[in-house]
Amino acid sequence: MRKTVLTAAVLFALAPRAMAAETGQSLYNDNCAACHQRTGAGIKGAFPALTGGKLVTGPLPVLVATVLNGRGGMPAFKSDLTDAQMAMVLTYIRASWGNKASAVTTAQVSQARVKAQAVAKPKALLAH
């Protein structure tokens, strides 16, 4: 009986999950929420909150460079997110949880990527 339940769960999980259209929120939940939490509140002493700080709502080049190259323990996303995806997710965090900053365009991210010298690298098959 238990096996049947498991098999059903397995089949369900096999159904394509990437079918739904990506949004800034879905990209955030997938890539950022593990650390910064869905509420943007972060985890004290480990992962900074994305609310009330200057980085998220401040000048774009610094914000984009941080997400592209990582900083202070945060991983680099230059190879994980396209410029369009990054624009969506940055627009989302700049307008959520009480943040009120301008939307981000793909072109702005592309510009900042050049400036930050953050070229996407092909994913390595192996590490360590």
Place this chain on the structure above:
Amino acid sequence: MLEEMGPGSRSPLTRRRFFEQLAAVGGVSLAMAGMDALGFGFASAATAPPSLSGGAKNTKVIILGAGLAGLTAAYELGKAGYQVQVLEARAVAGGRVQAARRGFVDTDLMGNRQECDFDDGQYINVGPWRIPYHHQSTLHYVRKFGVQLELFNNDNDAAYVYFEKGNGPLAGKPIRKGQIAADARGYTAELMAKVASKGDLDALLSPTDRQTFIDYLVNEGRLQRADLSYKGADGRGFEILPGAGVSPGPGKETEPFAFADVMSSRAWIVLNSVAGWEQQRTMLEPVGGMDMIPRGFLKNIPDGVIQYNALVDRIQQTAKGVKVSYTDGAGKKAEASGDYIICTIPLSVLKNIKMDVSKPFLEAMGNVAYAPVNKIGLQMKTRFWEEKHWIYGGHVYNDIPGIGTISLPSTGWHSQKGVLLGYYSFGGEAAKISALPPEERAKFAVAQGQKIFPEYAENFEKAFSKSWHLDPHSLGGWAEWSDESRKAAYPVLCEPDGRIYLSGEHLSYLTGWQAGAIESAWQQMAKLHQRVQQA
């Protein structure tokens, strides 16, 4: 270069003795200069700890962290006569060098508590899991502490590759790696050989070179000598295996895939002319789990030197000494004082601890990223990969988002059960899966593995997952330096700030490897010792 350094060298002992003598006379830096003069880099020099002769002059060193860097420093400095005190945040030593087996507990920052309930004898290396043959610093301690080794199969021609994002009839199908290798290389060799034999490469090849080049391609691609065509190779396997008598007798070789299908599958991504330096065979693993290495250290470090469950709150220094405030296991505030600090706390964690260092040093510390890294061990009730698929260790390379690599154990051959690595992923993909509760992570891993092995789900019994970025004492799998930070920030952190020396895999070019932690500790303790000698 390599043959000069390797076991085939004409006089390796003489050369090594020469460097050892340099180290004995002038410390590691002179030995390193000697190495450099002969064209060796530091990496090749660091196969043994620095000689710490001349006495410790009643010096006390506080070591923060009992991972491989901290253990190395504690062991070597202790042996050289230093007074050492180690503060370790976890209840156990080893840092990221951990094996999850029955009773192993992990609570992540999201509050997910897992207690490993694998059967006795089953385990998964949740941290480092393989040792390249040239990581002689790691192997130095493996040898010294009598840690038993076994082969780690890092490349298996019989293992499947699975690429669902490719195109054509081979996309989304498990295929033996050897078949892709034979066909991709065979057809490529055929093309090159035909072009060369027509004379189309004569501008680049002399007439003698042309024939030698074709000979090479015939050999490399297993081509038909007569018409330079690729018709398959026995190495890609058989439809009917050769055997006894006349039936099966010679057996029947498999037909190669079509060149276009191999190309459009993109499964050739698993092929390289030669494995990267860090991934080359031979690779090794300790019998029974990677934590046999920290255990080896612990047997050789006096009891009481390491204080567990000690959370560092504040790191202070003056011109005269150092002081570390911490909270002990009972929740009580305590202090440790000494002359120097070797701090091996990952920079991701250290940035949250108040420390008396200069502004440039603090800024440099903020310039490193840490990789989100996920692993999951899946206990299977039978070793179907060995019994049904004849795959003995190695990796199933794939492009399933969130899975990274599936790996089959290189230990316990033919025993009843086994724990395989259900995913090993980094970056955004790791962040995504780690956001799920542990049961969901396992469900995800099993569902994906089922695409490759039909026996996967029905054999699955138990899981244990580890997300290094969600571990409060690591906050990431390993340090990731950008080229920019390597230039500006990294050199700053490699030098002491006053009486504080940083050390760990993050301060090496072997990031994420045990050898990086060990060699960084060697380098820093040599600097510290030299300073004590001169004081």
